[in-house]
Amino acid sequence: MKTNTVIRHTLTHLFIITLGVLMVYPILWMIVSSFKPNTMIFSDPGLIPKAVTLENYVTGWKGYAGTTFGRFFLNSLFMCVVAIIGNLLSCTMAAYAFARLKFVGRGLWFAVMMITLMLPGHVTLVPRYIMFNTFGWVGTYLPILVPKFLATDAFFVFLLVQFIRSLPKELDEAATIDGCSPIGVFLRIIVPLASPALVTTALFTFLWTWDDFFNHLLYLTKPETFSVSRALRTFIGDAGAVSNWGGALAMSTLSMIPAFILFFSLQKYFVQGITTTGLKG
């Protein structure tokens, strides 16, 4: 009986490992291939390179149109930081109102917020574009960043509402009796206690802004404003007939590093975010 279990567990481990290797093989191959000389990339399906070079990183980094990938990375980073600030401010405020404050129409607005959670963004796309164009914002970061300050990512509002509701109500009641205003309760009690959910919000805001392509395609028109994802797309071109595939793979590999670092250092926040709201992906 005992050996039976051992054998079964060993087999399960083997199966999980084999499937896991198969799953991440393309990504491993991409990383390894980015260090292979350009001519060897597609003749070698293995993971151990016969020759190692940094040439792809050097040529890829040069970017195009006189703009290096250094600039693209800074652009992406800038957008992510501002987006995080915007989402943290606006979504936490809305969530606090929904979860803790009493006001006329709360039930209605909450229902509306839940509906927007499921709304395909395409029904607002064209008017938003026309509106932002009238403001002269197309070609700048404003169409991407301003909505973050207006809590348009309902997912995070929902996530934070769920979290704040789970906090003991006695704490803010006690603070209110002690003369704390709603603003005081928010800043001194809710925000500090909700910090795990705030980390989750910041984390997913970063990933989604970093990986976003559609909005960057619509609104970023000048190469010097391009994000990494937008730049990668132009780098490979329409026909994909670029000669510098090594450079493309090298820059693609670099573009994945932030997600890797965040994922492995903040894993529990990922799991929390996914299980409480079913964050898409």
Added chain:
Amino acid sequence: MHKLSGIIKFLKNNAAGYLFLAPWLVGFLVLTLYPMAYSLWLGFTNYNFTKPDATQWIGLGNYLKMFGPLFGLSEFTASTGQVMRVDPYYLKALSVTFTYVFVSVPLKLTFALAVAMLMNQKLRGVAFYRAVYYIPTLLGGSVAIAVLWRKLFEKDGLVNMFLGALGFTDLPGWITNPKYALWTLVLLTVWQFGSSMIIFLAGLKQIPQEYYEAASVDGANKVRQFFSITIPLLSPVILFNLVMQMIGAFQAFTQAYIIGGGRGGVLNSTLFYTLHLYIQGWAYRELGYASAMAWVLLLVIGVLTAIVLRTSNLWVSYGTGE
């Protein structure tokens, strides 16, 4: 005087709530509600970005442009008297998207559930395995992975190298062959089952172990246990995953855009709905038509979600009342 104090009291009671709600409320009114109404109106016009002054109400013109081929039309006269051509690619985009959604979502969920069950055992290193299986989901939506995918499934790509080594000959270029191109995208989607897997895993952990023990005492085998315990108790989670994944799949864009090189691929075999919408709106500047398309997408998603939720009482069980 009495009335005034009433108003002040009302304001006092509601001020804090609306103060904190203000950013969201402004965002909802300006960036969601107004655009929705505006795009509904645009859908009945011939608004073109290059000549907005010439915008005319064309009634159901845009909708006829989409569904005209169903009635054998190739052109028709709009209410303005102008002759409009139907969109020869719209129905193709619709069928590509439906195929993609109805194949990739069930496959993805099946896979996610299978792997979640595999990991829901007292095994060492489950946290690590879970992390590894989540990696494709973590990176999958990025342009980088789409670039990689295109390279993998080319005629001389990595996949064919492996298949060639296994003895297969006459291998097609998977991306460039209209028969297979969509399936590479389905595979790319199924590969990213990580989020659903994590949700299933959390759901499985909620099922009390005693149920299984009691069932095996009663002589129920593993298959029986799966269908009589796991599936019913997990059904709310399955429903949730199904709805969210379906809504998401209808809106897939980036991967099709990159793999098709900004178009719908060979013979429009990967012309996703949103990609067609983008091409109509931003390459041809037909924003009135694009708005109408967006509303049809909203209706399709809304109706399908309603159907899934309505029929869910047939297979979803909440709680264990007894």
